[in-house]
Amino acid sequence: MDHDLLGDREIPADAYWGVHTLRAVENFPITGQPLSTNPHLVRGLAAVKLAAARANQELGLLDTERGSAIEKACLEILSGQLADQFVVDVIQGGAGTSSNMNANEVIANRALELLGHAKGDYAALHPNDHVNLSQSTNDVYPTAVRVATVYGIEGLLKALTSLEDAFADKATEFRTVVKMGRTQLQDAVPMTLGQEFGTYAVTIGEDRERLREASRLVHEINLGATAIGTGLNAPAGYAEAACRHLGEATGLPLVTAVDLIEATQDMGAFVHLSGVLKRVAVKLSKICNDLRLLSSGPRAGLAEIVLPAVQSGSSIMPGKINPVIPEVVSQVAYEVIGNDVTITMAAEAGQLQLNAFEPVIVHSLQKSIAHLEAACYTLTERCVRGITANADRLRASVEHSIGLVTALNPYLGYAAATSIAQEALATGRGVAELVLERGLLTAERLEELLRPERLANLTL
Template sequence: MNKIKLIIALPILMLFAPQYAQAQKKTPAEQPPQFRTEKDLLGEKQIPHDAYYGVQTLRALENFPISGVKTNFYPDYVKAYAIVKLAAARANTEVGRMQPERMAAIEKACLAVIDGKYHDQFLTDLYQGGAGTSANMNANEVLANIALEMMGKKKGEYQFIEPHDDLNMGQSTNDVYPTAIHIALILHNDKVIKEAELLAQAFHKKGEEFKNLVKMGRTEGQDAVPMTLGQEFHAFGSQIDGAIEVLRKSETYLYEINMGATAIGTGLTASPGYAEKCVAQIAKITGKPFVGPKDLIAATSSMQGFVMFSSAYKNLAVTLSKISSDLIFLTSGPRNGIFEINLPALQPGSSIMPGKVNPVMPEVMNQVCYKVMGNDVTVTIASRDGLLQLNAYEPVVATSIMESQALFFKVMPLFRTNCIDGITANEEVLKRYLETTIGIVTALNPVLGYEKTTELAKEALESGKGILELIREKKLLTEDQIKKLLDPAALTGQK
């Protein structure tokens, strides 16, 4: 049977054998080329045939293999470049400088990148010399070659779409680069704020859950006056609410962009009216109220917007670190600490001490906060050290702030779901502290007077007895009076 099948199949195989053999024996000339040649002022380079980037990007890849973190690590940063280049192409067409057919090709390329395509071609390391020239040229080359391909041309056929003459028309790295960073930071700020809002809501939810649990407040680590555990958690949420408001306000310092400034702010090579139209296009594309500055030279050399924006993230870091440290203190124990609350147990806490469970989520939040605070110091120093009409250290400024945003965007939802949502109260511990604390004596001042309450406090300290215990022994107040004075609403300032 198999022989019959083979006899039938042989004529069919023979029919296609010549074509099959020819396909398998392509001459070297028929093989697709592996490289294309591109050149710049320093000479020629061999570019991988399938790469959308060009010669200047390749030089950057060779010169700056620093951190391993590339432009495409931050998708909003890649999108920001496409937004800038799209706005510039449209503006140049409006002022009559760019041919509409070239603008149409560039527009298609930019929209594809904005849509999330071709991000793997944005490869320059975030740390780079040249004040961002490599990142700008990476965008110019990639978008030019995408446009060429969409036109049915080959990559590198720059006589049809040229990275400098077309994609960088009327522009300079010195206005494109900071503008792209502004846009990227604002785009990601929306996402960070959303996570911060969810975190604040989680604390407020716990505040409602714990609103009837009276506890002792503490100042300087010492017993102070009563409050509810709910008030304490609402306060945590309100602190985050305040930090969110600062984040929102800090955006206003980034709305001013220097497109049209070109090299130093004089607008050399930009067409009349281009700057205004380009900024208007960016505002339209992003839906954000971007505006041009009053002084383009000042805007090109100054880093005030970055300093203010970074400071807002430092403020969030300080806020979340304070809250995290408070949670670590409140859960300390379980037998020899405060132990007023329980954090969710996520993993064994020691390789040597059985039964130990650590507050790992507040700890990791603190680590992120320390890094963000350090990033803000980097932004401060780099912003100070730029010389004259340009700050060459913008790459480390951009990297530092984007890293801060990315870290918070990752850690806040984990902190919320793995820690805050699962916190429970140790009600018996709270009650015992309230019964034995000397701090409760402050609530008795209006009834017994300062001198008498001071005597009670002193005796309590010396005897080890609680204030309420002494009051009952000395029959200074009736049980009804004690109950009224210790009513949670009255005791904690709630009406």
């Protein structure tokens, strides 16, 4: 049996959570996804509780026996144990109180076991009086969210690095493969396929750096702020000690916000981070659109590159292969863009000294980060590394493109070049063929001017 201000409730004997968690499970049957589906957040909560226990012992507020038991329970959770006990839905009312109490109850009951007491024997060690000592949901939950977010970003940064490297490798492989560049989907001027893939590596690298910069803002925490940022019920020195212990527990360079009242209500860092995630998503989807265009065909499209065949493409058209990997990555991008709208509205909806909508912010961020990470690895391993070039087709498209005349314009003059372009377009004949026929350049000079490295302004 467990008891709260609403009365008594039976708790399953094998559960480590208590009545507060039970009511939250009943009240918020929203997503069907418990806190355990966000392991970074579970780790974040455990790390905060560990840091708080150490700070409280350091300041003489918590005796060593209880403090050590709480520490051991937190370390077990950090190692992956008891994850299934975090059962509250990820989207909940109460500004994260249910998540905080889920952690308090699990840690308290495991600590009681370690001390030789029965679960629920809160006279010996209490979820609120001891595990939540010097804390409030309003500084615990935001701090845990920030720790969880940084953990997630670290994984995404690695995935982006892997994708950037894959595109860079392809840029080197395709360095001398000449093709036509396009503007507004029309023939422009020649370039190399390596240059085209090199831009993808560069843009991924730029986004990776922007994400790293945005992550730094999330390292600022409000632990020690308690309810609204005034630090009520947290003794002098607690915020500094808790931040230090949390940094040691997580290995992160965390800092305490200068103004804890502002930090407790502000969601600006998450809005900024979400904007950067949207930037990453938009760029990824643009790249995937390019890959689908460049591989369109195999005979009636551009067919300049071949994507790896990973599965059959049709239940009715034999032999059809679809660009399913770029398609799934774009769908992740659309989801991230939608999540950004959710985060924006939830951040805007906060009133006065607290934002009650942080659960949907962290849920949306977690989805964006985790799904982008998975999408990057999928695109890298299931698509980019296996791309091949239709070099002969690419070369032929350059030789027969009207755009080729642009490269000869300085040597033929604009009027002659325009005439060549018009005849080539009307007859379907090649630019080089017409130049030679009119005797405008020698074959040797034309060959020199149409060298791949010159066409692409490439230094080999």
